Amino acid sequence: MRAIAIVVGGFLISRAIFAADQAPAAGNSKLTAMLAAKDANGKPIITPEEQAYFSGLNDNLRALLDDLVQKEVITRPEHLATLLGLQLRPQKMEVLLQNRCVLCHTDPESQSAENLFSVGTTSRQSAVHMNLKEVIEDVHFRRGLSCAGCHGGDPTADFGHGFVKEWPEKDRQKNRAWVVEFCARCHSDPKMMHDFNPSLPTDQLAKFKDSPHGRTLLDKHDDRAPSCVSCHGVHGIRPAKDPQSKVYAQRVPETCGACHADAKTMAGFTRADGSPMPITQLAEFRESVHGRALLVRGDLGAPACNTCHGNHAASPPSVAQVSRSCSLCHSANASLFDGSKHKQAFDQHRWPECGQCHSNHAIAKTHDSMLATGPGQLCGDCHREYARDHPDCIKTADYFHDTITQLDQARTRFIAVSERFAGRGLDVEPINNQLTELGDALKKSRTYVHSFSRNTFQQVAAPGEEAVKQTDALIKKAGEEFKFRQIGLVMSISFIGLLMLAMYLKLRQMEK
Amino acid sequence: MQSSFLKKKPKVNGAEESQGVRGWLDRRYQLTPLVEFLRHKEVPIGSHWMGWYYLGGITMFFFVVQVVTGVLLLMYYQPGEATAYESIRFLTTKVPFGWLIRSIHSWSAHLMIISLTLHMFSTMMLKAYRPPREMTWVSGYMLFLLTLGFGFSGYLLPWNKLAYFATTVGTNIVKSVPLLGDWLLQVLRGGQDVTINTLYRFFAAHVVILPLGFVGIIALHLLLIQRQGMAPPVGATIAPRGMKFFPSFALRDALLWLACLMALATLAVFLPYGPGIPGMDWELGEKADPLAPAYPGIKPEWYFLWEYQLLKEFPPHLFGLEGPQVCLLLIGVLFGIWAIIPWLDRRAYHDKPSPAFSDFGWAAILFLTYLTLMGWDIGARGISDELAAMHNVARVCASWTLVVGALVIVVRYWKFGGRWFILSGAALLQVALHGLAGVSYLLSGVIAVAVAAIAIAISYMTNSRTDAGDAK
Numbered sequence: 004m005r006a007i008a009i010v011v012g013g014f015l016i017s018r019a020i021f022a023a024d025q026a027p028a029a030g031n032s033k034l035t036a037m038l039a040a041k042d043a044n045g046k047p048i049i050t051p052e053e054q055a056y057f058s059g060l061n062d063n064l065r066a067l068l069d070d071l072v073q074k075e076v077i078t079r080p081e082h083l084a085t086l087l088g089l090q091l092r093p094q095k096m097e098v099l100l101q102n103r104c105v106l107c108h109t110d111p112e113s114q115s116a117e118n119l120f121s122v123g124t125t126s127r128q129s130a131v132h133m134n135l136k137e138v139i140e141d142v143h144f145r146r147g148l149s150c151a152g153c154h155g156g157d158p159t160a161d162f163g164h165g166f167v168k169e170w171p172e173k174d175r176q177k178n179r180a181w182v183v184e185f186c187a188r189c190h191s192d193p194k195m196m197h198d199f200n201p202s203l204p205t206d207q208l209a210k211f212k213d214s215p216h217g218r219t220l221l222d223k224h225d226d227r228a229p230s231c232v233s234c235h236g237v238h239g240i241r242p243a244k245d246p247q248s249k250v251y252a253q254r255v256p257e258t259c260g261a262c263h264a265d266a267k268t269m270a271g272f273t274r275a276d277g278s279p280m281p282i283t284q285l286a287e288f289r290e291s292v293h294g295r296a297l298l299v300r301g302d303l304g305a306p307a308c309n310t311c312h313g314n315h316a317a318s319p320p321s322v323a324q325v326s327r328s329c330s331l332c333h334s335a336n337a338s339l340f341d342g343s344k345h346k347q348a349f350d351q352h353r354w355p356e357c358g359q360c361h362s363n364h365a366i367a368k369t370h371d372s373m374l375a376t377g378p379g380q381l382c383g384d385c386h387r388e389y390a391r392d393h394p395d396c397i398k399t400a401d402y403f404h405d406t407i408t409q410l411d412q413a414r415t416r417f418i419a420v421s422e423r424f425a426g427r428g429l430d431v432e433p434i435n436n437q438l439t440e441l442g443d444a445l446k447k448s449r450t451y452v453h454s455f456s457r458n459t460f461q462q463v464a465a466p467g468e469e470a471v472k473q474t475d476a477l478i479k480k481a482g483e484e485f486k487f488r489q490i491g492l493v494m495s496i497s498f499i500g501l502l503m504l505a506m507y508l509k510l511r512q513m514e515k
Numbered sequence: 516m517q518s519s520f521l522k523k524k525p526k527v528n529g530a531e532e533s534q535g536v537r538g539w540l541d542r543r544y545q546l547t548p549l550v551e552f553l554r555h556k557e558v559p560i561g562s563h564w565m566g567w568y569y570l571g572g573i574t575m576f577f578f579v580v581q582v583v584t585g586v587l588l589l590m591y592y593q594p595g596e597a598t599a600y601e602s603i604r605f606l607t608t609k610v611p612f613g614w615l616i617r618s619i620h621s622w623s624a625h626l627m628i629i630s631l632t633l634h635m636f637s638t639m640m641l642k643a644y645r646p647p648r649e650m651t652w653v654s655g656y657m658l659f660l661l662t663l664g665f666g667f668s669g670y671l672l673p674w675n676k677l678a679y680f681a682t683t684v685g686t687n688i689v690k691s692v693p694l695l696g697d698w699l700l701q702v703l704r705g706g707q708d709v710t711i712n713t714l715y716r717f718f719a720a721h722v723v724i725l726p727l728g729f730v731g732i733i734a735l736h737l738l739l740i741q742r743q744g745m746a747p748p749v750g751a752t753i754a755p756r757g758m759k760f761f762p763s764f765a766l767r768d769a770l771l772w773l774a775c776l777m778a779l780a781t782l783a784v785f786l787p788y789g790p791g792i793p794g795m796d797w798e799l800g801e802k803a804d805p806l807a808p809a810y811p812g813i814k815p816e817w818y819f820l821w822e823y824q825l826l827k828e829f830p831p832h833l834f835g836l837e838g839p840q841v842c843l844l845l846i847g848v849l850f851g852i853w854a855i856i857p858w859l860d861r862r863a864y865h866d867k868p869s870p871a872f873s874d875f876g877w878a879a880i881l882f883l884t885y886l887t888l889m890g891w892d893i894g895a896r897g898i899s900d901e902l903a904a905m906h907n908v909a910r911v912c913a914s915w916t917l918v919v920g921a922l923v924i925v926v927r928y929w930k931f932g933g934r935w936f937i938l939s940g941a942a943l944l945q946v947a948l949h950g951l952a953g954v955s956y957l958l959s960g961v962i963a964v965a966v967a968a969i970a971i972a973i974s975y976m977t978n979s980r981t982d983a984g985d986a987k
Contacts, residue, residue, distance in 0.1 A: 496777050496781065499780075513762060514763060
């Protein structure tokens with residue numbers, strides 16, 4: 004009897020354990036059914052890729068998904084497919100699955116197109132800024148701010164709508180002025196920003212308000228002016244160092260150009276002098292030496308629009324600001340210019356220093372002919388018009404031009420000679436050493452033109468002229484060496500030839 | 516007291532013993548028989564061009580130039596990681612006439628290989644290897660192999676970038692030798708990779724090991740030639756007309772050597788770094804950097820190009836072996852056949868004309884020509900697509916080889932009455948199939964060999980039937 008009791012007891016206990024094991028299986032079966040669901044045509048709704056992604060999920064994420072299915076937050080296989088289709092890394096998936104805002108707003112059945120997060124821009128009819136893939140890459144989302152961080156509400160509640168008071172329920176699209184204040188709630192709060200990124204400035208709003216963009220948007224209520232989202236995006240905001248960010252150095256020209264190269268947007272805007280605002284800046288920049296460096300060569304040290312104009316306080320630089328902007332990189336040229344006679348003259352005429360000769364957006368690669376003084380040439384034309392009383396200046400410009408041209412021509416000639424001599428097996432190392440000296444002197448001379456002083460220029464050009472003399476002498480020596488080789492060869496051949504002749508004659512004589 | 520042999524000897528055969536230095540030497544070293552031998556030694560003048568007889572002498576002249584310039588280079592060259600390249604640079608730029616010595620050494624090396632190859636092929640075509648001169652052929656063949664060794668080992672010594680990578684690629688080939696490959700590679704490189712240790716052993720090989728072997732074998736080669744004389748034309752039943760070796764032939768030799776010296780000097784002055792053909796270029800360039808990545812288009816010297824190209828034509832795997840292993844095996848077999856030609860050529864052995872072996876020589880030339888031309892990538896210029904370039908190279912090189920081959924056959928037919936073209940025909944068939952019809956190199960080779968085998972069998976059967984008919 005005891006044995007029977009033990010067996011029955013054991014059986015009951017095992018049944019109980021088995022039943023306890025089966026308890027979550029009810030939920031599992033619901034999730035399993037959802038994973039296996041098919042559409043009207045008999046095709047699986049969850050694609051094999053999504054199935055594979057699900058199989059690779061850890062237990063925690065599976066339990067979370069199971070729980071959401073159980074609680075009927077995820078009710079349809081299409082909804083589950085949207086979430087699995089994101090193919091997120093586990094950490095991100097975990098954040099997403101704990102966010103009720105996203106979970107509700109990804110259900111195509113319950114949400115209007117306006118409020119639905121789509122997976123890709125083409126998958127379902129929702130707005131571009133509702134692209135879920137962009138949302139989860141957003142710097143705010145990644146730092147845990149999620150939807151509620153801006154919009155308010157409770158992301159853990161089943162229905163947690165409770166917008167912050169700054170969020171305009173209506174007419175959000177009509178006037179965008181509210182956006183800047185909305186972002187500034189956090190971004191102008193040093194204490195708040197310190198918790199997220201201590202190195203990020205908090206003066207954006209102040210700068211913006213004082214800028215032409217800010218005044219147009221906030222004072223004139225002209226919606227063509229940009230707000231924060233115009234440049235940074237809405238839900239897919241990324242840090243400026245992220246190459247996919249709209250404000251990444253290489254993308255800045257295109258971002259600014261979206262308005263500044265668009266005739267419709269810029270219609271009616273004028274410059275300080277009342278002339279219409281041009282729309283050629285982007286095209287000019289693309290072709291300029293800076294644009295090519297930044298956009299073609301990918302040199303991130305090259306300037307974009309914001310390098311000279313600023314970003315949140317973007318404005319056209321004043322006359323004095325132009326040279327200051329340029330001098331940030333071209334410091335040697337700028338300091339030489341500041342010490343030159345031109346500084347005073349340019350100030351009197353209120354000419355933008357660098358821009359006067361080099362232009363602004365369309366800065367082309369400089370050329371030595373800019374120094375020429377003939378008609379139609381930069382130095383000559385300007386001086387004939389504005390400095391007729393200073394004929395010496397023309398002579399100085401001629402001196403600059405002649406010296407640099409001579410050094411450059413000599414260098415080109417020497418390089419060709421050096422290559423030719425190297426092919427002849429001559430020692431060209433001393434020549435090449437002098438060529439390096441000459442190259443350095445030439446580079447310096449071109450910079451020291453900005454001193455507009457004969458004496459200062461001469462100090463750096465002199466080593467170049469000396470290098471030309473030295474190279475000339477070395478080339479002459481190498482040429483003589485080659486001649487010596489040729490003469491030596493002719494003499495040797497003649498000697499050998501005579502010997503051969505003598506031998507031949509002897510041979511003939513012997514064989515007669 | 517004077518020993519008896521220093522005393523004036525009595526008259527021998529009525530002639531008084533010579534006086535002076537010669538007498539002094541003769542008494543000690545019995546030079547008279549040697550002088551008599553030289554006086555009577557003759558070079559046969561036969562039906563073929565005398566020019567072929569001079570190629571050996573020219574090769575030896577280039578070798579002497581190599582020894583002399585090599586010794587001069589040795590006075591400045593310092594093997595070592597920080598000195599090898601630098602010392603050659605110093606030698607060619609700062610040392611008076613250093614450039615000339617290096618340039619002559621390089622030119623003479625290439626010209627020596629050219630004259631040696633011509634010498635070998637002329638010996639082959641004239642059947643000068645037939646008895647009793649088999650060992651002259653074998654010793655000459657060994658000298659040929661040693662010369663290739665000189666070329667390969669000397670190439671690395673300047674320790675420049677080109678040499679470094681070419682040697683890396685070149686030595687890598689021995690890895691495919693079955694069983695011993697890895698060990699051989701270690702021995703050759705002095706480690707797993709080409710390092711300065713490789714340079715040390717290449718230096719030792721280039722200036723000590725190879726020269727020792729070379730001098731010994733060349734002595735044997737010369738001794739055999741002097742003892743047996745130059746080979747007369749095949750089938751010469753009566754003693755051919757002769758030319759006195761001394762002074763007629765020797766003076767002619769010397770005249771040619773002087774002409775070679777003139778050519779060397781002129782080339783060294785006007786083309787100090789070679790003719791500008793890939794594989795025949797010795798501009799120093801940059802120093803070797805074992806850490807730098809290998810750059811594409813590394814090719815060996817021109818005389819190794821055919822092997823390089825042949826390796827490229829082999830698939831990765833063949834008959835259960837690795838492609839390069841099969842290729843090395845094939846090259847080994849070809850080199851082996853070449854070494855034992857005196858014993859294979861039975862007709863020449865019996866002093867009868869052997870047109871089949873002349874044709875074999877021409878087939879070998881066409882085979883090498885096609886591979887070398889392809890190795891030079893002739894016809895690849897301006898074609899960016901690699902596969903299209905490869906096909907065009909094969910087409911252009913095949914066209915050239917076919918033109919040369921056809922001309923050779925026509926000249927042999929009309930001028931020399933040649934009637935046996937099976938092997939050179941097979942070589943041309945392979946070239947045409949590969950280059951023009953686009954059949955793979957190996958398959959076209961197999962087809963060509965099969966066709967040649969059938970043709971030889973048919974020709975053999977026809978001949979024996981004719982012979983049998985004649986006998987009846």
